[in-house]
Amino acid sequence: xxxxxxxxxxxxxxxxxxxxxxxxxxxxxxxxxxxxxxxxxxxxxxxxxxxxxxxxxxxxxxxxxxxxxxxxxxxxxxxxxxxxxxxxxxxxxxxxxxxxxxxxxxxxxxxxxxxxxxxxxxxxxxxxxxxxxxxxxxxxxxxxxxxxxxxxxxxxxxxxxxxxxxxxxxxxxxxxxxxxxxxxxxxxxxxxxxxxxxxxxxxxxxxxxxxxxxxxxxxxxxxxxxxxxxxxxxxxxxxxxxxxxxxxxxxxxxxxxxxxxxxxxxxxxxxxxxxxxxxxxxxxxxxxxxxxxxxxxxxxxxxxxxxxxxxxxxxxxxxxxxxxxxxxxxxxxxxxxxxxxxxxxxxxxxxxxxxxxxxxxxxxxxxxxxxxxxxxxxxxxxxxxxxxxxxxxxxxxxxxxxxxxxxxxxxxxxxxxxxxxxxxxxxxxxxxxxxxxxxxxxxxxxxxxxxxxxxxxxxxxxxxxxxxxxxxxxxxxxxxxxxxxxxxxx
Amino acid sequence: xxxxxxxxxxxxxxxxxxxxxxxxxxxxxxxxxxxxxxxxxxxxxxxxxxxxxxxxxxxxxxxxxxxxxxxxxxxxxxxxxxxxxxxxxxxxxxxxxxxxxxxxxxxxxxxxxxxxxxxxxxxxxxxxxxxxxxxxxxxxxxxxxxxxxxxxxxxxxxxxxxxxxxxxxxxxxxxxxxxxxxxxxxxxxxxxxxxxxxxxxxxxxxxxxxxxxxxxxxxxxxxxxxxxxxxxxxxxxxxxxxxxxxxxxxxxxxxxxxxxxxxxxxxxxxxxxxxxxxxxxxxxxxxxxxxxxxxxxxxxxxxxxxxxxxxxxxxxxxxxxxxxxxxxxxxxxxxxxxxxxxxxxxxxxxxxxxxxxxxxxxxxxxxxxxxxxxxxxxxxxxxxxxxxxxxxxxxxxxxxxxxxxxxxxxxxxxxxxxxxxxxxxxxxxx
Numbered sequence: 001x002x003x004x005x006x007x008x009x010x011x012x013x014x015x016x017x018x019x020x021x022x023x024x025x026x027x028x029x030x031x032x033x034x035x036x037x038x039x040x041x042x043x044x045x046x047x048x049x050x051x052x053x054x055x056x057x058x059x060x061x062x063x064x065x066x067x068x069x070x071x072x073x074x075x076x077x078x079x080x081x082x083x084x085x086x087x088x089x090x091x092x093x094x095x096x097x098x099x100x101x102x103x104x105x106x107x108x109x110x111x112x113x114x115x116x117x118x119x120x121x122x123x124x125x126x127x128x129x130x131x132x133x134x135x136x137x138x139x140x141x142x143x144x145x146x147x148x149x150x151x152x153x154x155x156x157x158x159x160x161x162x163x164x165x166x167x168x169x170x171x172x173x174x175x176x177x178x179x180x181x182x183x184x185x186x187x188x189x190x191x192x193x194x195x196x197x198x199x200x201x202x203x204x205x206x207x208x209x210x211x212x213x214x215x216x217x218x219x220x221x222x223x224x225x226x227x228x229x230x231x232x233x234x235x236x237x238x239x240x241x242x243x244x245x246x247x248x249x250x251x252x253x254x255x256x257x258x259x260x261x262x263x264x265x266x267x268x269x270x271x272x273x274x275x276x277x278x279x280x281x282x283x284x285x286x287x288x289x290x291x292x293x294x295x296x297x298x299x300x301x302x303x304x305x306x307x308x309x310x311x312x313x314x315x316x317x318x319x320x321x322x323x324x325x326x327x328x329x330x331x332x333x334x335x336x337x338x339x340x341x342x343x344x345x346x347x348x349x350x351x352x353x354x355x356x357x358x359x360x361x362x363x364x365x366x367x368x369x370x371x372x373x374x375x376x377x378x379x380x381x382x383x384x385x386x387x388x389x390x391x392x393x394x395x396x397x398x399x400x401x402x403x404x405x406x407x408x409x410x411x412x413x414x415x416x417x418x419x420x421x422x423x424x425x426x427x428x429x430x431x432x433x434x435x436x437x438x439x440x441x442x443x444x445x446x447x448x449x450x451x452x453x454x455x456x457x458x459x460x461x462x463x464x465x466x467x468x469x470x471x472x473x474x475x476x477x478x479x480x481x482x483x484x485x486x487x488x489x490x
Numbered sequence: 491x492x493x494x495x496x497x498x499x500x501x502x503x504x505x506x507x508x509x510x511x512x513x514x515x516x517x518x519x520x521x522x523x524x525x526x527x528x529x530x531x532x533x534x535x536x537x538x539x540x541x542x543x544x545x546x547x548x549x550x551x552x553x554x555x556x557x558x559x560x561x562x563x564x565x566x567x568x569x570x571x572x573x574x575x576x577x578x579x580x581x582x583x584x585x586x587x588x589x590x591x592x593x594x595x596x597x598x599x600x601x602x603x604x605x606x607x608x609x610x611x612x613x614x615x616x617x618x619x620x621x622x623x624x625x626x627x628x629x630x631x632x633x634x635x636x637x638x639x640x641x642x643x644x645x646x647x648x649x650x651x652x653x654x655x656x657x658x659x660x661x662x663x664x665x666x667x668x669x670x671x672x673x674x675x676x677x678x679x680x681x682x683x684x685x686x687x688x689x690x691x692x693x694x695x696x697x698x699x700x701x702x703x704x705x706x707x708x709x710x711x712x713x714x715x716x717x718x719x720x721x722x723x724x725x726x727x728x729x730x731x732x733x734x735x736x737x738x739x740x741x742x743x744x745x746x747x748x749x750x751x752x753x754x755x756x757x758x759x760x761x762x763x764x765x766x767x768x769x770x771x772x773x774x775x776x777x778x779x780x781x782x783x784x785x786x787x788x789x790x791x792x793x794x795x796x797x798x799x800x801x802x803x804x805x806x807x808x809x810x811x812x813x814x815x816x817x818x819x820x821x822x823x824x825x826x827x828x829x830x831x832x833x834x835x836x837x838x839x840x841x842x843x844x845x846x847x848x849x850x851x852x853x854x855x856x857x858x859x860x861x862x863x864x865x866x867x868x869x870x871x872x873x874x875x876x877x878x879x880x881x882x883x884x885x886x887x888x889x890x891x892x893x894x895x896x897x898x899x900x901x902x903x904x905x906x907x908x909x910x911x912x913x914x915x916x917x918x919x920x
Contacts, residue, residue, distance in 0.1 A: 037631045040615050043585035045628050048639070051581050067824055069801040069831035069850075071557035072564075076548050076660050077586055077617075077644065083545075098617075099606040101648065106549050108586075108607075119554055122546040130557070135586065139610065151585050163834035170817075178824065292817040294825070351546060390578040413576055420578035439578075 042150025121351035127161025158362030200276025314343035551659025557798035
């Protein structure tokens, strides 16, 4: 800033100099020194409302993982820097490092897959089916990825082990479909491809080995831009011969079901490539299993699916929401994936001193996107999101009834009922009812002088305003009945 | 290669020489000279390639949670959170790191234990040291004055292991704040309105988990009540003494981490508020790690089996070439919400499938067999009793009825054999 300041006439500069000297004598401005009230760039707090949404989403996801017999693990938020080195290619520059404070060099985890591979190698495990839900950290450049967080949740599910082909892979896809269906965030499609098919296809089209990766990332853009643009990038920017680009174009613009797999198995050029044949054979088997799982109508074999990460060795997949015309007032979130994954057989071997391989296949749910979609939908539906689960407020109709309120709320808590009371000795009934409406509490148990004498409590429905007198000793049962709670405590 | 081996041998011998000299307490100069020689030799050797690759460990002071440890953790959190929900407390979450300036000046001497992030050209950041300061930052940022909120998350401290043996550098904390109303006539101390009597119940649940008996609990409450008459220091000391629970045989005594309220807490929020507004609070921090180890210890003592999955039934095949049927059946069970698994093998042996169930604690196995397929039935077998509970006449054609019927039986037998559920609450002292 200083370098770009305009120069003032000498007299002004002199007086400014005096001002700065005086200020320096004053010392640092104590009041301004305290802090800037904000979270770090790219991170955010979760308010109770956001936590309620998050909890619902995690609940659906975790229930699905458990339904498939997955165990759960957790790992530290940071790893030894060397554990993460060399695993993420170009993206390595986005890793958060910890300051060298004289001990080990550490970095915040970038994903949950590498820690998983480290966990397997460290514990010498040869098979496990696990899920892991935790935050990961990436120093994304906000100019490029507007709205992207630097701290965000990932939900990973992986099956590690040497098994008969494609059965675990099929289960991963089944899980992905179950979760996306249960979340009710709209129609979706799962694109499937195979690393070996991609590599084989590039080879027979005439792409040199050294250009594989960069051509791959161009092809990956086909879901966002047109083929002409992709071709221009490959030929114009990446130096690919136009005929080669055309040959690639013939393949990558295709997508379909198992019939496309069979068609390609007959393709004269592709069938000459060993790698591609392997990939196609596995995909054919995969489709058979997916049909038995009843999800073949949600799967599309898409030759343009390339996916970023280097460590995939076989099948790769990505789930996208099918864009519905924007509902009234809703901003379309755009096309983007909500879940992805694939097979990565070589990663654990990178951690094992003897290079022992443990084949893995897994998936990752992009929950942050799902949080915003669910929040948006709730707002559109004007559905109230409760941040507590309180079932009944214990209220008093007149003054000097605090003791009775305390006794009653305590009984309710001991019976496992979720209850609250206002933190006032003599609250007005109206305020107590208003509290219920704001918090979404469905019932209010009103203690009144007359009712006390009669040995009853007035139980009132907040929404319908209907009241009924309930005998004190029957109150717990009545509340449980109305809130659909089972009679045992836990 | 031979050269290197010879060099390595020299290094080893020189190393032994240095060690010997140190043991004999030889003169400092002599030791220095020999160490110098050793370092020179090592430098010639160059970096040891084979040692460079695989340091398979978590960072010092941190650990993974295995499925078994997660099962314990999940249960403990379940009890705690259910208690909070019962009392209508809300939950928040904050980022794992804060702006360095947010944490500066809040921890006194302990500040040197904060993990800083490397300056990579952006904001200066540090990992949170506790949940109290982020909490206060959150309250001030959202201008809240009336809350009942809790926060459970991991915090980070670069503890010196020599001083705090066995202490983790990454560990869970639970913090809770209840904001009270200040009684105007006693401004100097945290005044607790009668409301606090009830917020105690939130503490109730946590103390119960800590194993604090009812009578002790009431004493604690009364000391909290004294707050408007005595100094916070006295109350804190009293609470610390009261909360020392007698350890069961072989257990480490559990102490409550820090009960931070009154003075420090009030001031804390005030430091964050631009207008210096003070929000009197009662805050409580509990180190949950201790609770984890106590529960784990008790589980071991009770010799209770801890299941790490909740799978209810394994779909198995009795002969070869039945993979298709297994896939179809397991898929139907999943669609009906039943927790089911199958082995990832085309032709697994029945014995292996049964063994898998025993190891994982799966109570039921649904066996598909060639003959049964023809007859339209599935064999449902209890893994522990080995009885065939029933041969169900289930026609796979009528999917809806099949799922409902089948699911009913899964649930029915699930309840009949409670020892097959994930571990009981006994270990939690409930």
